[in-house]
Amino acid sequence: MGSRVATIEHLPRAKTPRTFFRRLRAGDHIAWAITALAAAAVLAITLLLVWELYSSSALARTKFGWSFLIGRTWDPVAGEFGALPFLYGTVVTSALALAMAVPLGVGAAIFLAELAPPRISDGLTFIVELLAAVPSVIYGLLGIFVLAPLMRRAGAPYGVGIMTAAVVLAIMILPFIVSISREALLSVPREQREAALALGATRWEATWQVVVPYARLGIFGSVFLALARALGETMAVTMVIGNTPQIGASLLEPGYSIAAVIANEFTEAVEDLHLSALIELGLVLFGLTLVLNALARLLIVMTKRKGAEQ
Amino acid sequence: MKTFPHALWAFVVSTSVAAQTLINGTGATFPYPIYSRWFSEYNKLHPEIRINYQPIGSGGAIRQLAFGTVDFGASDQPMTDAQLAKARIKPLHFPAVLGAIVVTYNVPEVKGELKLTPEALAGMFLGKIRKWNDPEIARANPETKLPAADIVVVHRSDGSGTTYVWTDYLAKTNAEWKSRVGSGTAVNWPTGLGAKGNDGVAGLVKQTPYSIGYVELTYAIQNKMPYARVRNAAGEFVRPELATVTAAAAGAAANMPDDFRVSITNAPGKQAYPISSFTWLLIPERIQDPAKRKALIDFLRWMLGPGQKMAEPLSYAPLPAPVVAKELKAISRIQ
Numbered sequence: 001m002g003s004r005v006a007t008i009e010h011l012p013r014a015k016t017p018r019t020f021f022r023r024l025r026a027g028d029h030i031a032w033a034i035t036a037l038a039a040a041a042v043l044a045i046t047l048l049l050v051w052e053l054y055s056s057s058a059l060a061r062t063k064f065g066w067s068f069l070i071g072r073t074w075d076p077v078a079g080e081f082g083a084l085p086f087l088y089g090t091v092v093t094s095a096l097a098l099a100m101a102v103p104l105g106v107g108a109a110i111f112l113a114e115l116a117p118p119r120i121s122d123g124l125t126f127i128v129e130l131l132a133a134v135p136s137v138i139y140g141l142l143g144i145f146v147l148a149p150l151m152r153r154a155g156a157p158y159g160v161g162i163m164t165a166a167v168v169l170a171i172m173i174l175p176f177i178v179s180i181s182r183e184a185l186l187s188v189p190r191e192q193r194e195a196a197l198a199l200g201a202t203r204w205e206a207t208w209q210v211v212v213p214y215a216r217l218g219i220f221g222s223v224f225l226a227l228a229r230a231l232g233e234t235m236a237v238t239m240v241i242g243n244t245p246q247i248g249a250s251l252l253e254p255g256y257s258i259a260a261v262i263a264n265e266f267t268e269a270v271e272d273l274h275l276s277a278l279i280e281l282g283l284v285l286f287g288l289t290l291v292l293n294a295l296a297r298l299l300i301v302m303t304k305r306k307g308a309e310q
Numbered sequence: 311m312k313t314f315p316h317a318l319w320a321f322v323v324s325t326s327v328a329a330q331t332l333i334n335g336t337g338a339t340f341p342y343p344i345y346s347r348w349f350s351e352y353n354k355l356h357p358e359i360r361i362n363y364q365p366i367g368s369g370g371a372i373r374q375l376a377f378g379t380v381d382f383g384a385s386d387q388p389m390t391d392a393q394l395a396k397a398r399i400k401p402l403h404f405p406a407v408l409g410a411i412v413v414t415y416n417v418p419e420v421k422g423e424l425k426l427t428p429e430a431l432a433g434m435f436l437g438k439i440r441k442w443n444d445p446e447i448a449r450a451n452p453e454t455k456l457p458a459a460d461i462v463v464v465h466r467s468d469g470s471g472t473t474y475v476w477t478d479y480l481a482k483t484n485a486e487w488k489s490r491v492g493s494g495t496a497v498n499w500p501t502g503l504g505a506k507g508n509d510g511v512a513g514l515v516k517q518t519p520y521s522i523g524y525v526e527l528t529y530a531i532q533n534k535m536p537y538a539r540v541r542n543a544a545g546e547f548v549r550p551e552l553a554t555v556t557a558a559a560a561g562a563a564a565n566m567p568d569d570f571r572v573s574i575t576n577a578p579g580k581q582a583y584p585i586s587s588f589t590w591l592l593i594p595e596r597i598q599d600p601a602k603r604k605a606l607i608d609f610l611r612w613m614l615g616p617g618q619k620m621a622e623p624l625s626y627a628p629l630p631a632p633v634v635a636k637e638l639k640a641i642s643r644i645q
Contacts (some may be wrong), residue, residue, distance in 0.1 A: 075498035076469075077491065144513055158462060158503055158518065243467030243504025254503055260467075264506060267367030268469025268495040270393070275369070 057280035081277035085245040089255035094230040096166035105177025113185035132175035140239030156252035165241040173226035184218020234259040337371035337384025383592035386471020388571035401592035408627035410527040412537035432484035437501030464523035467504025469496040479575040528625035542584040554583035555627035
């Protein structure tokens with residue numbers, strides 16, 4: 001700011017220096033207005049989205065009420081709709097994917113940020129970021145043609161199913177966890193490490209007991225982003241989950257997810273109630289994301305307090 | 311530099327004077343290859359008319375047409391009475407071409423063509439016939455040795471006209487299917503895996519030993535997939551091909567209602583392939599804009615004449631002559 005004001009003061013022949021200067025001071029207000037407008041637009045879009053989902057699903061909401069959430073039948077012909085198998089599929093595939101991807105991803109990030117020589121670290125990071133740019137349909141194809149036959153050999157009755165979807169999701173969210181966690185670890189001030197080492201910690205102790213806790217928030221952030229990605233992933237999941245609205249006894253059995261059923265049935269939903277039920281599923285997915293995000297925030301607050309107590 | 315805006319202005323004016331009649335349509339994905347061919351060929355013959363078609367699915371098309379946001383629609387299933395009653399713009403149904411659904415399978419032991427009865431098909435898709443060597447399948451295939459393997463049923467997971475025709479056929483030939491599942495673009499499947507699109511079903515069937523699924527005939531022909539002969543209403547096992555599909559439409563033409571809203575699955579006739587269907591263009595009964603009205607009427611006439619000859623190379627079955635004659639008469643109802 002200071003430098004910009006200085007150059008303007010040194011402008012040799014501004015035609016109307018006074019109004020120009022005044023307008024510039026008003027610039028603060030203009031900037032405030034523009035950025036506030038941008039922030040308000042984000043809020044407005046979100047509210048509009050919720051309102052649209054809420055109002056368009058009126059038919060299904062009034063017909064089924066809260067029992068929509070625990071209904072297990074999805075019958076577009078008879079007009080009976082329940083969301084439970086889809087909720088189950090969405091939550092379980094995402095949870096399993098996180099369980100697989102978080103240890104792997106954070107482990108890789110620690111290695112890349114702390115332990116690997118810079119040249120290897122840069123190369124590997126480039127490859128990891130490349131993975132994030134692969135379209136999801138490619139992961140889906142990989143799932144069908146490579147993973148599903150492997151799963152069938154491993155004992156899954158059909159090859160496709162909840163577990164197969166979870167593995168594909170885990171591979172898809174891994175780059176996000178690695179990339180963002182690595183950035184978080186790299187932004188830990190050098191003094192933190194040096195202090196720990198000076199106190200006699202080994203390299204691993206310094207990393208695990210000082211650097212990782214310091215970068216905790218960034219690592220959590222990467223996990224939440226990965227979770228959001230997993231919850232909403234559509235294409236790859238629908239290709240490998242088996243698309244069967246049931247709650248199977250085994251994780252190897254086929255299932256269905258909310259995003260997948262919306263993508264599958266939306267275009268040809270001819271009956272109004274069917275369409276309305278699909279939109280209500282969208283609302284449920286939004287709600288689920290909200291609840292999980294709130295839980296995540298709570299987790300952060302709790303770990304922060306714990307850190308302060310120590 | 312100053313002359314440039316003038317030139318630009320002149321360009322804008324000249325193009326708007328020689329204005330094209332732009333007609334927007336939306337609808338089913340199944341007939342998209344033939345429609346896009348037709349619309350581009352027609353544009354070559356009549357450069358002043360441009361027909362734009364978005365294959366967004368039958369459901370969206372019926373809704374958009376009812377609200378009048380498009381000039382015409384296209385659907386793989388006829389609109390129901392309830393939908394027609396609710397629509398602000400009343401459409402007329404015009405069959406455009408014919409399609410068929412074939413039963414494809416992956417049974418490594420079976421090299422030749424399987425013969426399947428409607429009872430066997432419904433039994434498998436209801437989850438009641440579970441093994442490939444079930445007597446219901448074996449009886450129709452005495453020359454084939456069938457394995458005692460479990461059947462894996464694959465169906466479409468996305469809502470589609472293909473599923474509508476398939477379930478319509480099962481509901482017509484099997485009472486239990488009709489009462490337990492019914493017919494629609496998406497149904498509550500008693501058993502099996504879902505896969506997205508024809509390619510998804512084809513891929514999963516190829517990947518999964520002892521599986522059975524259904525895909526569009528065009529897709530099966532283009533991808534050289536094995537498919538079964540199906541027993542028709544006359545008791546013959548008929549191979550699905552363009553001639554037998556057209557035969558199904560000809561068999562149904564005798565009892566064709568005036569609004570063309572008819573299902574031709576399980577059609578009578580020795581040659582008729584039983585899982586066949588029309589795909590319809592939905593044209594509003596009243597079209598305000600005279601240029602658009604004339605363009606659509608001219609196009610329909612062309613489609614029913616020279617247009618039909620383009621169907622076969624793209625693996626669609628052309629309409630039989632009696633249906634074409636009846637449609638040409640029905641065109642006069644567009645006002």
